[in-house]
Amino acid sequence: MSRDGSFDRKALRKSLRKARISLSSEQQYSAEIAVAHQLNQSEFIHQSTTIAGYLANDGEVSLSSFITAQWQHQGPYKRHITLPVIHPVNKGHLLMLAYTPTTQMTENKYGIVEPEVACNHIHLISDHSVILMPLVGFDRQGNRLGMGGGYYDRTLSNIRNAPIRPKLVGVAHDCQEVSQLPVQSWDVPLDAIVTPSRILHFKND
Template identity: 55%
Template sequence: MRVDVSKERMQARSLLRRKLREARRGLSMEQQDYASQRISKQLNTLPFIKNSKTVAGYLVNDGEVNLKNYIESIWQLSHKAFALPVLHPICKGHLLFLSYSPNSRLINNKYNIEEPVLSCKAVIPVTQCDVILMPLVGFDTNGNRLGMGGGYYDRTLSFTQRKFNSQPALNQHTPKLVGIAHDVQEVDALPIAPWDVPLDAIVTPSRTLIFTKP
């Protein structure tokens, strides 16, 4: 089904995306390190994350918050698994999630972002992820997320939204979606599009915003 979005709204999203990417790339190494440490501590205190078995995240790119500290804390826990997104080799514009450990071999995808080497036995179905930590370009306090513009997360996670899923599978597990951001990426209100998948929570170095029941 085609969804029409005005040219003006698309231009506004593009301009805002450019501005916010510049803002996060402009942060100093000290600010980036501080953000990584603070967010790792906050993630480790959230009950719905502490109680999860499988957490998916991302590897840093383009000034995003680096999850290195948090990932290493997960690796120290025997009862948790961590996964990373991989560009889907068949379903164009979608993501797969693969288990990620200290021994995982990484390659650069077409966007020059590191991802695990594709292996069928390492695939973790998205419905088996309890929490997905998502990078973003911008956010607002209504739980809206502005991504890089490729739409990969929105397509992959559209099943979490009732408007895209009129007949959800019985007992289908839906992961909690958590945006990870620097404080400078906050805006008063995002120019959202119908396909944007809203977040359950947003974590920045200074605070955590919860939008749905834990």
């Protein structure tokens, strides 16, 4: 193992990615519906107006049913959905762009579909009530293991100590839980994790 724990993270990432990719299409769909239900019943979604989601890739839990429900939401305030887009200028960072049924989409360098960049569709991180993030692994201390690119950690690094900030929520299959993740100083901890079976809340004040 290297001094910074990178070997542990690499091995964990490989094992956990294999676990979620191995899930059948029926298991994936069941997870999608269950996570949508968990989110739709949660207090933090009830209080939200702008929510960052993602389009599933590599066996991640799909948010398609949840996003569709937000587009159809009837309430005193309209709910806005955004998706992460690789920043075209600020290397290694993300932008959050509005996502609707008519949004023009394109593929990024990883082959992941994302909204086409349009300045008038950008939402600041601080505009969001909740940011839903995919992950490769998690533990019960609120730590998140991502794909290794560091995009979310860089993008969210400036809001860690902000007095008012979005709620950071990881979304995962139950099989992605580990007892303890190796943590780096730049890792941004989560406020909650949603799986098909439960919601875990953490205090990261």
